[in-house]
Amino acid sequence: MKKLILSIILFTVISLASQAQSKVGVGLAYGSEIESAGIGVNGEFAATDVINIAPSFIYYFKKNNVTWWELNGNINYIFSESNATVYGIAGLNITGVKVDAPGFGSASDSELGLNLGIGANFDAGGSVTPFAEAKYVLGNADQLSLFGGVRFPLN
Numbered sequence: 710m711k712k713l714i715l716s717i718i719l720f721t722v723i724s725l726a727s728q729a730q731s732k733v734g735v736g737l738a739y740g741s742e743i744e745s746a747g748i749g750v751n752g753e754f755a756a757t758d759v760i761n762i763a764p765s766f767i768y769y770f771k772k773n774n775v776t777w778w779e780l781n782g783n784i785n786y787i788f789s790e791s792n793a794t795v796y797g798i799a800g801l802n803i804t805g806v807k808v809d810a811p812g813f814g815s816a817s818d819s820e821l822g823l824n825l826g827i828g829a830n831f832d833a834g835g836s837v838t839p840f841a842e843a844k845y846v847l848g849n850a851d852q853l854s855l856f857g858g859v860r861f862p863l864n
Contacts, residue, residue, distance in 0.1 A: 730755035732838060736858020738767045740779075742851065745772040749856060753785070753830075761785040761796070767856065776807040779846070779854070783824055791832075798826035798842060804850035822848025836862055 731754045738747040751765035763785045769777040783800030802824050807817040826844025833839055841857040 730761075731863040732860035733863060734838075734840065734858050734860030736840070736856055738769070738854060738856040740767075740769050740777060741853040743769050743772060743775060743777040745769045745777070747777075749858070751856075751858075751860070753860060756784075759787045761787070763798070763800075765856070767854065774809040774811070776809075777804070779804045781824055781844075783844075785828065793832065794830040796828050796830075798824055798828055798844050800824045802846045802848065804846065804848070806850060820848050820850040822846040822850060826854075830860070838862075 731752070733752045734750065736749055736751070738749050739745070740747060747767045747769035749765055749767035751763060754762045756762050761784070763781075763783040765781045765783070767779050767781075780803045781800055782802075783798050785796040785798055787794055787796045789795050800823070802822040803819055804822060805817065805819040807815055809815045824844045824846055826842060828840060828842035828844075831839045831841075838860045839858070840860055841855075843853065843855050845851070845853050
């Protein structure tokens with residue numbers, strides 16, 4: 710199931726990459742459940758004038774022998790555009806958690822969840838677009854995720 714979802718997300722990203730207004734980005738994140746910072750990559754691909762497909766991957770830095778990552782396939786709905794483009798976030802999330810117990814081995818698990826949130830792209834006057842997002846993952850691995858960084862145009 711995970712491979713199917715990942716394949717669909719990858720196919721969607723590749724097929725939309727040639728469209729106008731495609732951007733890829735990098736950023737920093739914070740997860741409320743793991744209580745750790747992370748790094749991530751994301752994309753934003755225009756499907757219509759008000760809908761973007763936005764995949765992302767975030768890896769949170771290891772804390773207390775726990776490794777946590779999330780893969781997101783979101784749809785962003787643009788509410789308003791001016792100096793900041795504000796959008797709502799909804800989508801699917803796969804969260805992976807691995808716990809290392811020194812002397813006892815390790816255990817890992819992954820969970821499927823739903824993303825709900827809000828974000829904004831900021832007009833910086835150049836080709837680089839700063840962004841900020843806040844989303845909550847609903848599911849067994851629920852957490853508030855704050856993510857911000859910059860996106861670069863593919864065209």
